[in-house]
Each structure stands twice: as C-alpha cells, then as structure tokens.
Amino acid sequence: MTRLVLLNQALRLTDNALLQQQGDCMALVLLEKSQFFGSQLGITRASPLRLGHQLWLLEDFRLQLASLKVPLLCVLADNQSLLPELIHELGIRSVVMAEPVADEERQLQQLAAQYVPVSSVDLNSLLGDSLRPELAALPDSFSQFRKEREPKLQVSSACADNNISGRWLGATELAKTKESVAKLLALESKWQQQLLLCPKPQQIPLATEEQQQAQFLAYLYQTKAIYHYKQSRNQFCDLAADGTIPPAGQTPSYASFLSTALSHGSLSVRWVWQQICQLEQTLGGNDSTYWLKFELLWREYFRWQQRKFGNLLFHQRGLGRHPVPEPQGDTTLQQLKFQLWCHGETGMPLVDANMRFLLQNGLMSNRGRQLVASYLIYDLALDWRLGAAFFEQQLLDYDVASNWGNWAYIAGAGTAPGRYFNQLKQALQFDPAAVFIRSQLPELHSLGLAAHLPYLASAAAPYAAQLALPPARPDWHSSLEKLQQQLQNP
Ligand SMILES: Cc1cc2nc3c(=O)[nH]c(=O)nc-3n(C[C@H](O)[C@H](O)[C@H](O)COP(=O)(O)OP(=O)(O)OC[C@H]3O[C@@H](n4cnc5c(N)ncnc54)[C@H](O)[C@@H]3O)c2cc1C
Known part of the structure; x- marks a missing residue:
C-alpha cells in the first residue's frame, strides 16, 4: 500500500504533516513544465532567474531530505502524462498533498484522483483545522474578514512535532519492472541536466529552511527590526541612519523578507505567527509586531478569496462588481x-x-x-x-x-x-x-x-x-x- 507524498509547496521539515506517514511511502515534487515555459497574454510564465531559483531551492531540499534517508524525486515535466504513469508503474495506492489554493494546483489533485484516492492537508494557511472558514460565509472585505477571524486566531502548528515517520522508499526501489527502473533513472538524470542548464542564481542567496528560520529569529531578537516594521515597511530598500543605502551584502531589514520562503512553503506561516506571539509575550509587543501579523492576515485573506472566487479573479473585469479601467489606445x-x-x-x-x-x-x-x-x-x-x-x-x-x-x-x-x-x-x-x-x-x-x-x-x-x-x-x-x-x- 504505497502512498505518494507530493511535497509541492511543502519544502520544509518544521510543521510539515506530509512527512509524518505510516507504512511505505514515496516523496515527489512534480513541477508542471507549462507553468514555467508556457505563456499567458504573450508573456512567458517564468524568467530564467525565477526558474533557476525554484530548481535550486528544490535541489537543496532534496539533498537535505536525502541526508535524513528520505529519497525525493524531483521532476519538471508534463504532469498530464507523467503522473498517471508514475502511479501505475510504482504501484501507488493513494496520494497526499498540500491543499491547493488555485485552479492549476487543483488540476494536479484532480488528475491524481482519477486513479487513486487523494487527500490534502492545509499546510500553508493560518486558518487550518478548527479555524477553517466556510467559503460561502466568507466576508468580502478584508476589514470584515480580519475582524471576524482575528479574535479566534490562537494558531497552533499543523503537527505536534517535527519528526519524520514512515518507510520512505526511492522511486527505483518501487519500480515493478526493469523498464520502469530505466525510466526513473532517466528522470533522475534529466533533473540533474536541467540543473546544469539552469545555473544557480549568484545574486540571490538561496536560504535553507534553517537559515530562513535563523534570519527571522534574528529579525525578532537580535536586530529587533520588527519593532519598527510599521514605519519601515513603506521604504523601497534599507536605509542607514544618515539616509544613505547601506553596502550590499547585508540582509535587509526594512521588512520581514518572509515572502519567498512562505510562497515555496519552506517556512510554515503558523510557525512564523507563533514566533511573533512568543516575542510579544516575552519582550512585549507594539504597533509594529501587531502590524506584521496584520499583513500575514492579508496573505490569508487573498488565499481564501482565491479559493472562493477561483478563475473569475483572472478575468479583466474580475468579479464585475466595480468599474475596472479599460485599456486605452491601439x-x-x-x-x-x-x-x-x-x-x-x-x-x-x-x-x-x-x-x-x-x-x-x-x-x-x-x-x-x-x-x-x-x-x-x-x-x-x-x-x-x-x-x-x-x-x-x-x-x-x-x-x-x-x-x-x-x-x-x-x-x-x-x-x-x-x-x-x-x-x-x-x-x-x-x-x-x-x-x-x-x-x-x-x-x-x-x-x-x-x-x-x-x-x-x-x-x-x-x-x-x-x-x-x-x-x-x-x-x-x-x-x-x-x-x-x-x-x-x-
Ligand atoms: C501588485 C502586488 C503583487 C504582489 N505579489 C505578491 C506575490 O506574488 N507574492 C507575495 O508573497 N506577495 C505579493 N504581494 C504582497 C507583498 O507585496 C509582498 O508579500 C511583500 O512585499 C513581501 O515582502 P516581505 O516578506 O518583506 O513583506 P512584509 O511586509 O514583511 O510582510 C510579511 C508578510 O505578510 C504578507 N503580506 C504583506 N503584504 C501583503 C499583501 N499586500 N498581500 C498579501 N500578503 C502580504 C506576506 O506573506 C509577507 O511575506 C504583492 C503585492 C502587490 C501590491
């Protein structure tokens, strides 16, 4: 009874219920090629920098999991044809993944569900489990949403500890035939070739989960820059006391710089929320510590809006409730x-x-x-x-x-x-x-x-x-x- 664990948007060890399995399981990250190389409105979907950043972040996570004896297969391919093949050739009986927010992620879930039962865990929302809102009753405005949800926000981790459990098997161990083994080895070497073709971005430091956590804790407890967040968040970059731009190489602190880690699921938003609450309890809070939580609620609001309204939000007139400027000129x-x-x-x-x-x-x-x-x-x-x-x-x-x-x-x-x-x-x-x-x-x-x-x-x-x-x-x-x-x- 092998379970396929899809770790898309769950590239972390802390607060990751997907890594707590029982019995045989296999870890996979499946990136849909068209979401990087395809185009929308004539615009390619990912720049070489974004693609390189995503691939290398994933490769770092793969190596980290390998050191913990969890083999992770990373694939950048056409999911429509690959996923059913993998399910068949590896004898997969069920799939578990992070709960999708938008339609494209949901398509992966629906594709897998054509073959085996699929379950999901809402790993990347603050409002998980008992705090989960009803979509139909979700307030439209952010203020209403915040007022309703904020008093209830006693956020707990999605899982009690960070232990990894389950018997994690590599794809080639699961393959039923020699042909399948050959195919999987080819997939692994293709991943390595893709990495070679996409050099590690030099100007952007790639941070591991541990480094990102350390960086955020330093923001709270060492530089204590969180205490001026409400004012400094409106800057365009860091500024020294004399108003000049500090030399390159320092970690900026005018804002929290959480967004990249949150968007890839390499930091848990619930872990972040708890760290802020803990700081407020131990060293005291102020307008700024509150404001960082306020902004995290904006993120939350947009996630639930996307779940509620789906693809309507991608139309030029959107929900059609308010005037949207028409494009002008030829x-x-x-x-x-x-x-x-x-x-x-x-x-x-x-x-x-x-x-x-x-x-x-x-x-x-x-x-x-x-x-x-x-x-x-x-x-x-x-x-x-x-x-x-x-x-x-x-x-x-x-x-x-x-x-x-x-x-x-x-x-x-x-x-x-x-x-x-x-x-x-x-x-x-x-x-x-x-x-x-x-x-x-x-x-x-x-x-x-x-x-x-x-x-x-x-x-x-x-x-x-x-x-x-x-x-x-x-x-x-x-x-x-x-x-x-x-x-x-x-
Ligand atoms: C046009 C536009 C496009 C944006 N696109 C993205 C995007 O693709 N990905 C993304 O993560 N954020 C996006 N944002 C929101 C916001 O600009 C970034 O989250 C923020 O600048 C990231 O820097 P930070 O982590 O230092 O933010 P901080 O100011 O330190 O905020 C902390 C966290 O709160 C959340 N947050 C803050 N502001 C917003 C906001 N306006 N909406 C939703 N969440 C917020 C983010 O998770 C952020 O990491 C967009 C905002 C605008 C106006």
Missing part, C-alpha cells in the same frame, strides 16, 4: 507602453526605479508593487493582467493568490473599488531625498532632489510625448509646487 501603443514599463523606462522616476530593482533582484517592496501597479493601470491605461503576468514571470516570491489578488484589488476587479496612487505625492513621501530613485537610475544620479521630476531624463522625454501622457497630472500640482520650492531653497 495595440501597438499599448505594447510600447507595456515594454517601457517592464524595462523601467517610462520616465516616471519612482516607477522606473522599482521596475529596474525588480529586474535585478526578482523582488520589490510592497509600496513599490502598489505604485507600479497603479501606474500601469491608471496612468498608462493598460490591462492590469499584463502587469500581473509580468510580476508572475519575475517575482521570486510569486504566489498565485497574493499576486493576482493584489493586482485585482488595485484594479477594482476584486471585492473592493480600485485604488489609484498619486505617484508624485507618494514619491515625495516615501523617497523624500530621491535616494532610492538615484540608486537605481544612473541617468538621474547626479540630479539630487530634481530626480523626482517626471520625464526629465532625456531618454524618457520623447516617450512621454509618444505615450500622450500629460506632462503633469492635475493631482500632481501641489507635489510639484512643493518640490519646486525645495529645489529653490535647498
């Missing part, structure tokens, strides 16, 4: 505007700085994500789904519910009216000395505060004309005036 103009946005060349300094940061690092601050999304939707008048698809391609912390949910939220395609951001006002508020802008845009580096002025860079000026954007939107006037005054009286 296709060529839209393509031009989109390409400028993707490359950080729109001429709007803070937007460009954030986009170039994304291209370089595979990440962007939350404030940055909101601003570039608003600019694409409300200033460039493009289809919000283009932006969401580009983020999906680039973000190392890509998470279907958080990404598409936030984009839909800003566009007004979700449960609430859309959110427009005044770019210039935000720039002066959150990057007052244009430090971040100048760090990312060499062409504006020497300009000081004037780097804030839209379409100033000579390369960008012609674009502004082509895009038919007004040189100054009416709602920028007061910010422009303030900026002119500062420039005249430095």
